[in-house]
Amino acid sequence: MNALTQPGRWEKFFWPLLAAALLLSLWHYSVIWTATQVFPSPLSVEKGLAELLRKHVLWSDIGDSLRRVAIGFGTAAALGIPLGLMLGWYPAANQVLNPLLQILRPISPIAWIPIAIVLFGVGDHAAVFLVFLGAFFPIVVACVSGVSNVPSIFRRAGRNFGLSTAQILARVVFPAALPQILIGLRIALGISWLVVVAAEMIAVDSGLGYLVIDSRNSGKRYDLVVAAMLLIGLIGLALDVGFRRLEKIRSVRWGFGHES
Amino acid sequence: MSAEAGMSLPVRDVKLRMERVGMAFERDGKSVSVLEDINLDVSDGEFICLVGPSGCGKSTLLNLMGGFLAPTQGSVTIDNQVIRGPDPRRILVFQERGVFPWLTVEGNIGFGLAKLSRAERRERIDHYVQMVRLQGFEHTFPSDLSGGMQQRLQVARALAVNPDILYLDEPFGALDSITRLIMRGELLRIWQSEHRTIIFVTHDVDEAVQLADRVVVLSARPAKIQDVLTIGIPHPRNISSALYLEHRDDLLKRIGLAYTA
Amino acid sequence: MRLLVRLRPFAFIAVLLVIWQVAVKRHPAQLLPGPLGVVRGIGDLLLHGLLLKYVVASLFRVTWGFLLAAVIAIPLGLTIGWYRRSEMALSPLVQIFRPISPLAWIPIAILWFGVGDLAAIFLIFVGCFFPLMLTAMSAVHNIPAVYVNVGRNFGLSAANLVYRVLYPAVVPQLIIGSRITLGIAWLVVVAAEMIAVNSGLGFLIIDARNAGNRYDLVIAGMIIIGTIGLLLDLGMRSLERVKSFRWGYSED
Numbered sequence: 001m002n003a004l005t006q007p008g009r010w011e012k013f014f015w016p017l018l019a020a021a022l023l024l025s026l027w028h029y030s031v032i033w034t035a036t037q038v039f040p041s042p043l044s045v046e047k048g049l050a051e052l053l054r055k056h057v058l059w060s061d062i063g064d065s066l067r068r069v070a071i072g073f074g075t076a077a078a079l080g081i082p083l084g085l086m087l088g089w090y091p092a093a094n095q096v097l098n099p100l101l102q103i104l105r106p107i108s109p110i111a112w113i114p115i116a117i118v119l120f121g122v123g124d125h126a127a128v129f130l131v132f133l134g135a136f137f138p139i140v141v142a143c144v145s146g147v148s149n150v151p152s153i154f155r156r157a158g159r160n161f162g163l164s165t166a167q168i169l170a171r172v173v174f175p176a177a178l179p180q181i182l183i184g185l186r187i188a189l190g191i192s193w194l195v196v197v198a199a200e201m202i203a204v205d206s207g208l209g210y211l212v213i214d215s216r217n218s219g220k221r222y223d224l225v226v227a228a229m230l231l232i233g234l235i236g237l238a239l240d241v242g243f244r245r246l247e248k249i250r251s252v253r254w255g256f257g258h259e260s
Numbered sequence: 261m262s263a264e265a266g267m268s269l270p271v272r273d274v275k276l277r278m279e280r281v282g283m284a285f286e287r288d289g290k291s292v293s294v295l296e297d298i299n300l301d302v303s304d305g306e307f308i309c310l311v312g313p314s315g316c317g318k319s320t321l322l323n324l325m326g327g328f329l330a331p332t333q334g335s336v337t338i339d340n341q342v343i344r345g346p347d348p349r350r351i352l353v354f355q356e357r358g359v360f361p362w363l364t365v366e367g368n369i370g371f372g373l374a375k376l377s378r379a380e381r382r383e384r385i386d387h388y389v390q391m392v393r394l395q396g397f398e399h400t401f402p403s404d405l406s407g408g409m410q411q412r413l414q415v416a417r418a419l420a421v422n423p424d425i426l427y428l429d430e431p432f433g434a435l436d437s438i439t440r441l442i443m444r445g446e447l448l449r450i451w452q453s454e455h456r457t458i459i460f461v462t463h464d465v466d467e468a469v470q471l472a473d474r475v476v477v478l479s480a481r482p483a484k485i486q487d488v489l490t491i492g493i494p495h496p497r498n499i500s501s502a503l504y505l506e507h508r509d510d511l512l513k514r515i516g517l518a519y520t521a
Numbered sequence: 522m523r524l525l526v527r528l529r530p531f532a533f534i535a536v537l538l539v540i541w542q543v544a545v546k547r548h549p550a551q552l553l554p555g556p557l558g559v560v561r562g563i564g565d566l567l568l569h570g571l572l573l574k575y576v577v578a579s580l581f582r583v584t585w586g587f588l589l590a591a592v593i594a595i596p597l598g599l600t601i602g603w604y605r606r607s608e609m610a611l612s613p614l615v616q617i618f619r620p621i622s623p624l625a626w627i628p629i630a631i632l633w634f635g636v637g638d639l640a641a642i643f644l645i646f647v648g649c650f651f652p653l654m655l656t657a658m659s660a661v662h663n664i665p666a667v668y669v670n671v672g673r674n675f676g677l678s679a680a681n682l683v684y685r686v687l688y689p690a691v692v693p694q695l696i697i698g699s700r701i702t703l704g705i706a707w708l709v710v711v712a713a714e715m716i717a718v719n720s721g722l723g724f725l726i727i728d729a730r731n732a733g734n735r736y737d738l739v740i741a742g743m744i745i746i747g748t749i750g751l752l753l754d755l756g757m758r759s760l761e762r763v764k765s766f767r768w769g770y771s772e773d
Contacts, residue, residue: 016614018610095529095530096529099530106707106749107746107747111726114739198712233618233619235620236620237620346676348676352671371675
C-alpha cells in the first residue's frame, strides 16, 4: 500500500532470503558471543538434522505424526461436516446443541489427556482422539457459520426449481458454503498439527513431538530439539500451503475475493 | 451549443490548467496508456463535468487533478504552480465509503479543522451541518445514516476546510435515482452560495447537462478530450425545456449514443 | 412458550448428565466419576482454597504472556504490513515459525527460564506473538485506501495519519484477532502448566491423576477450564460490541 515504487518480481525472493540470512547470522553469532554451552548454533542444528535423517528414525517419526493427524482430522471432518451442516440448516437443533459446544470448545485438547489415557491407554489411539477433539469443534463451527451465511435467496431459488431438501443441501447449500468450510478445515488442520505435537510430548512414545522432548531428556541434545522444531514448522507450513492450493481450484475460487 | 477547444473563456482567472497531460501505468511489464494529450483550462468558480464511457480514465484524470497521481507526461498547475501531491486546498469526494465510520457526523466534518480554535471549529461545524441539512444528526455515526446522508456528510467535511477546488468522483452513483435528483439540487444550491470551482465526474448525461457550465467529453481508452460543450442555460435549469433537451441531445450525439428518428 | 424454547439446550445437557450418571453407576469398577462426583470434587477444591489459587495462577500467566506479546507484536505487525518490502522479507519467516506448536518450545523455555512462572509466560508469549502479528498485518492490508487518501488529502502529517486514520481503522480487526488469540493463550497455558510449572489449572489436572487417580478432580478441572475460557471469550465479544468500536462492522 505504501511502496515508493512497484517492487520488482526479483524482490519477492531477495528480501526473504536477506531476512533469513540476517536471522541466521544473528543466531550464529549470538551463540558464539554468549559462549553458551547448551544452545545450538545453526551449523550444529544442520548436522543434527543430517544425523536424524541417517538414522532413519526421523522418517518413522514424521510418518507417525502425519498418520495421527490424518486419522484424527479425517474422522473429525467426516463427523463434523455433516453435523455442522445439519446444525446450520436447522436453527432449532443449533440452539439446543450450541451451548454444549460452546462449553466444550475452550477446553484444550491437552486437558483431555488424562481422560484420553483412561479411555485409550498410552499410545496412538489417545493421540488420535486428542487430534480429533482439536479439529472437531472448529470444523463444526465453520460449517454452521458457512451454512447460515448462505443467502436465503439461494434456498428459495432451490425450492423454486422444485428441489427436495436433501437436494438443496447437496446441490445448493454445500457448494455455497464450501469456501467457508474449507477455511474452517484449513484452520482445523493447523490446530491438528499443533495438538499432535503436544500430545506426542505427553502421551505417546513416537512422533515429532516426542522427538523434541526425548532429545532433551536423554542427553540434552538441543541441536536435535531445534532441528525437530524447524521440521515441525516446515511440515506445518507445507500442510497449510497444500491446503490453500486446494482452495484455489477453480470451482471453489469464486468464494475467495481477496484471501491473503 | 458549439464545441470549443476549452481555452477561450473570457473574464475569470484560470484556476487549474492541464497541459499535454498523459498517464500510463505499468501492468505485467507492459506500459498501458490511460490518458493522452489532455489540455484543459478551468476557471475559478466554474462547474465542470467530466463525462465518458466506463473505464475510460475519468477517475484517473480526477486523481491527477487532485495530486494523488503524478502524470507521466505534461503538467498540472493550480494557480500557476505545479502541484506536488494532495492538499487540503483541493478536496476529493469519493463515490463510496469516504466518511470515517469511527467518527460521528460532527467528528467527520471537524476532521480537517484541527488547527482552529474550539469556538471557530464549533461555528464551522454548525454552519456546514446546516448547509447539508443534517441538523439533529450531529452525534450520529455514519453507519446509521442513509447513503445520501453519508454523501452529504462527505461534502460538508470537504467544504468545511474552505478548499479552492472540489473534486467529486461519481458521488451519487451509489444512490437511487430519486435521491440522486435531490442531491443534484443540493449540490447546486451549495455551489451557488459558496462559488467554488467544482470538477464533477459522471457517466450520467442528464447529470452533466443539469449541473455543468461546461462538459468535457472523454473518448475511450486511451482517453483524449473529444469535445468540450458549453451549457449556456442559467440556473435553475428546466429539465423539460427545449433548450435543455437540445443540449442533452447534442451531448448524447457526441458520446455516440443518440438515436436519430 | 418462549421460555420453554430457551430452556431446551439446558434440558439437553441435563439429559446428557443423567445418562452419564447412570452409565457410571452401572460400572462402579472403572475410574471415571459421574457428574455428582465431579460436583463434589469442585466443592473439595473450593474448600481447600486451591480452586481460587490455581485459577489466579493461570489467569496471571495468560495476562502477562498475552500483554507482552500484544505490546510487541501489534506495532511490529502494523509496521510490517504497511511497508510492502518489509512484509516480503518477513512474511515467509513468520509462516515457518507460526505452525510450531508453542509446546515444542518447552525445552528451550526450560533451558532459558527453568521450571516456573517465567517459562509458562514465555510459552504463552510465543503462542500469542505470531497470531497477533499476523492479525495486525492483515488489518493494515484491509484498511480501505479511501481512508488513507482522505487523510492525505486533508494534509495530515505522517504521525497524524497513523494516529487519526490508521489506528481507528485497524482497531475492530485487532479486537477480533485478540479474542481469538486469547483463546489460544488459554489453551497454551493449560498445556504449559501440565509440563513446565507446579501450579495452575493444567497442573491440577495432571497432578490429580498422578497423585491418586482423582479423576473427579480431573474432570472438575476440565469443566472449570472450559467455563473460564468461555467467560474470557464472552468478555472479549462484549468489548467488540462497545459502540465506539462497532464502527468497524456496521459498515458491511
